[in-house]
Amino acid sequence: MSLPENNNKKCRIAVDAMGGDFAPLNQIKGAIEAQSASDFIEVYLIGKSDIIKNCLKENNLTFSENRIIHAEEVIAMDETPTQAIRTKKNSSIVLGNKLIKENSLDAFVSAGNTGAMMASATLDLGRIPGCGRPTIGSIMPSEKGITTLFDVGASVDSKPAHIVEYAIMGSIYVKEIFNIPEPKVGLLSVGEEDSKGNEVTIAALPLLRKTNLNFVGNVEGRDILNGSVNVIVCDGFTGNIILKFGESVLTLLKNLVRSYAEKGFVNKLKALLIKSTLKEILKGFDYQEHGGVPLLGVKGVCIIGHGSSTPKAMKNMILRAFDMHNKNLIKKIENSLKEYSL
Amino acid sequence: MSLPENNNKKCRIAVDAMGGDFAPLNQIKGAIEAQSASDFIEVYLIGKSDIIKNCLKENNLTFSENRIIHAEEVIAMDETPTQAIRTKKNSSIVLGNKLIKENSLDAFVSAGNTGAMMASATLDLGRIPGCGRPTIGSIMPSEKGITTLFDVGASVDSKPAHIVEYAIMGSIYVKEIFNIPEPKVGLLSVGEEDSKGNEVTIAALPLLRKTNLNFVGNVEGRDILNGSVNVIVCDGFTGNIILKFGESVLTLLKNLVRSYAEKGFVNKLKALLIKSTLKEILKGFDYQEHGGVPLLGVKGVCIIGHGSSTPKAMKNMILRAFDMHNKNLIKKIENSLKEYSL
Numbered sequence: 001m002s003l004p005e006n007n008n009k010k011c012r013i014a015v016d017a018m019g020g021d022f023a024p025l026n027q028i029k030g031a032i033e034a035q036s037a038s039d040f041i042e043v044y045l046i047g048k049s050d051i052i053k054n055c056l057k058e059n060n061l062t063f064s065e066n067r068i069i070h071a072e073e074v075i076a077m078d079e080t081p082t083q084a085i086r087t088k089k090n091s092s093i094v095l096g097n098k099l100i101k102e103n104s105l106d107a108f109v110s111a112g113n114t115g116a117m118m119a120s121a122t123l124d125l126g127r128i129p130g131c132g133r134p135t136i137g138s139i140m141p142s143e144k145g146i147t148t149l150f151d152v153g154a155s156v157d158s159k160p161a162h163i164v165e166y167a168i169m170g171s172i173y174v175k176e177i178f179n180i181p182e183p184k185v186g187l188l189s190v191g192e193e194d195s196k197g198n199e200v201t202i203a204a205l206p207l208l209r210k211t212n213l214n215f216v217g218n219v220e221g222r223d224i225l226n227g228s229v230n231v232i233v234c235d236g237f238t239g240n241i242i243l244k245f246g247e248s249v250l251t252l253l254k255n256l257v258r259s260y261a262e263k264g265f266v267n268k269l270k271a272l273l274i275k276s277t278l279k280e281i282l283k284g285f286d287y288q289e290h291g292g293v294p295l296l297g298v299k300g301v302c303i304i305g306h307g308s309s310t311p312k313a314m315k316n317m318i319l320r321a322f323d324m325h326n327k328n329l330i331k332k333i334e335n336s337l338k339e340y341s342l
Numbered sequence: 343m344s345l346p347e348n349n350n351k352k353c354r355i356a357v358d359a360m361g362g363d364f365a366p367l368n369q370i371k372g373a374i375e376a377q378s379a380s381d382f383i384e385v386y387l388i389g390k391s392d393i394i395k396n397c398l399k400e401n402n403l404t405f406s407e408n409r410i411i412h413a414e415e416v417i418a419m420d421e422t423p424t425q426a427i428r429t430k431k432n433s434s435i436v437l438g439n440k441l442i443k444e445n446s447l448d449a450f451v452s453a454g455n456t457g458a459m460m461a462s463a464t465l466d467l468g469r470i471p472g473c474g475r476p477t478i479g480s481i482m483p484s485e486k487g488i489t490t491l492f493d494v495g496a497s498v499d500s501k502p503a504h505i506v507e508y509a510i511m512g513s514i515y516v517k518e519i520f521n522i523p524e525p526k527v528g529l530l531s532v533g534e535e536d537s538k539g540n541e542v543t544i545a546a547l548p549l550l551r552k553t554n555l556n557f558v559g560n561v562e563g564r565d566i567l568n569g570s571v572n573v574i575v576c577d578g579f580t581g582n583i584i585l586k587f588g589e590s591v592l593t594l595l596k597n598l599v600r601s602y603a604e605k606g607f608v609n610k611l612k613a614l615l616i617k618s619t620l621k622e623i624l625k626g627f628d629y630q631e632h633g634g635v636p637l638l639g640v641k642g643v644c645i646i647g648h649g650s651s652t653p654k655a656m657k658n659m660i661l662r663a664f665d666m667h668n669k670n671l672i673k674k675i676e677n678s679l680k681e682y683s684l
Contacts, residue, residue, distance in 0.1 A: 201579075222587065222593075223590075225591065226590065226593075237532055237539070244564045248566070248567045256485070260622070270615070273616075273619075281599060
């Protein structure tokens with residue numbers, strides 16, 4: 001399919017209108033907000049055009065009709081990824097990635113089925129030369145500065161060489177996006193000494209030392225939140241469990257405050273106060289600020305959002321995608337992977 | 343060495359007086375408190391007797407002199423475990439385990455060097471027949487009921503068969519200690535479907551299904567805190583990282599409240615309020631209640647405490663050790679491992 005010609009060289013970013021627990025409304029709202037926020041981008045919505053148009057109408061929203069890209073099929077949040085992308089070639093997810101591949105789009109963001117997004121980006125868009133395994137990085141809250149965790153689930157059973165790739169790609173991401181010149185990199189393990197770790201980390205450690213990265217050695221679970229390093233690398237199994245565990249901490253805290261509030265009037269008042277103060281204290285930790293997590297190692301800018309993404313999160317995902325495109329991140333990753341393989 | 347004869351059949355529990363960041367004071371205080379709390383136990387202190395006696399004197403504390411077991415050497419918190427237990431045969435840790443082995447003691451608790459405690463318990467005390475790898479379990483805070491996580495670091499690169507052992511031993515522990523008749527067991531993975539996981543979990547899953555445990559299948563990172571299962575099993579690498587990450591969440595929260603309080607008078611007031619309310623809300627999550635983590639799979643009751651253990655934590659470790667002894671946990675674990683191996 002062909003999109004309007006991109007004569008003005010704006011960055012063309014597509015949003016998966018069908019992906020997310022509150023799709024398409026949050027996705028549409030986020031797209032509209034992002035479009036108003038920057039003159040340098042052209043935002044597109046991919047999905048069932050009748051559903052998108054109805055949603056716009058029902059909510060009294062305006063979005064340029066020629067920026068709606070029709071995709072006949074929808075991959076549900078709980079579908080088996082590999083099967084879904086094989087059988088639903090006309091889904092918003094597969095189409096988004098194909099349009100980047102044929103250079104009709106510059107970036108694609110989706111809060112839909114994470115596995116399908118990863119699988120389609122890897123297969124339909126393709127891997128950057130030198131990248132054995134693409135990786136998803138999570139931006140973790142931290143006391144100071146920025147800590148990112150790679151990989152948080154793009155692949156399990158990561159080999160030592162993959163962990164090195166995560167470190168290279170994660171370093172470039174942090175350097176370019178957060179303007180940290182020499183990001184500190186740590187290898188997640190069970191102790192700081194070189195001898196501590198499992199088979200994979202013990203084999204990965206000397207490989208990481210050989211790179212020209214700012215590698216500090218092993219770090220521990222406690223270093224994820226204390227901001228001592230900027231990039232923490234681990235296998236996707238461990239990273240995914242940490243990510244989900246970390247998310248659940250806030251849920252637990254919320255639920256505890258709620259049940260506390262139910263135990264009488266005084267508690268209710270205290271809970272109200274604590275809620276507003278906690279919100280203030282934790283505002284720097286709002287996942288919506290970063291919107292989503294980057295998928296690195298594929299030949300195009302891809303960002304994956306949380307299923308429950310709000311319009312604000314969607315907007316920030318789109319603006320982050322623009323930043324990644326603008327800074328030529330994919331090319332820089334390719335060069336860096338090449339440099340290391342020499 | 344020989345201890346006074348145990349004619350009255352009280353449970354003889356030794357405390358490593360030299361182990362812990364605040365040793366020997368917190369350890370001595372905990373021992374005294376535990377001794378006052380139960381008539382069924384005989385508490386002993388193991389360590390450098392002059393240091394113990396000085397500490398008692400300086401703090402105006404009383405402890406029966408014939409319950410102080412002299413150990414000439416001390417294993418420091420940061421010593422390399424295997425080397426330490428090999429070279430310091432007269433350390434409190436090695437001696438404690440040896441005294442259980444020769445039936446002079448019934449249980450041993452230490453807040454000292456965790457690795458040395460594990461290594462000595464495994465080598466000097468010995469493994470229960472049928473146990474390939476002893477395991478440390480952590481009692482996690484949860485919204486409802488009790489969730490325990492095995493293994494949190496006794497060994498990395500756990501094999502599928504070891505994970506099954508963790509499940510068997512963890513189930514008995516939870517059943518006996520927390521009176522949960524059929525503890526629900528989950529395998530920590532990256533998705534609930536049987537197909538999700540890494541090589542080790544995918545191989546462990548069918549083995550767990552074959553047992554007569556109340557096994558529910560894969561669980562995810564978010565299930566650690568929501569109380570959906572009672573025993574979660576994983577390899578020691580993942581478990582250790584989760585444990586340290588989890589501990590750091592509370593540190594982060596505290597630090598955030600502190601820096602918030604520093605931003606003016608109103609903030610200071612709000613922070614005071616939030617601190618007291620949070621304390622109330624989180625009181626069920628006080629690690630001191632459980633004191634320490636059990637080391638299961640060795641031929642004796644061993645509990646390992648946090649380095650920063652308070653007297654209250656030490657006391658509860660000792661009482662928990664009594665409970666484990668009283669319920670004949672070691673024998674029950676042995677029988678259960680045997681049953682499964684048939």
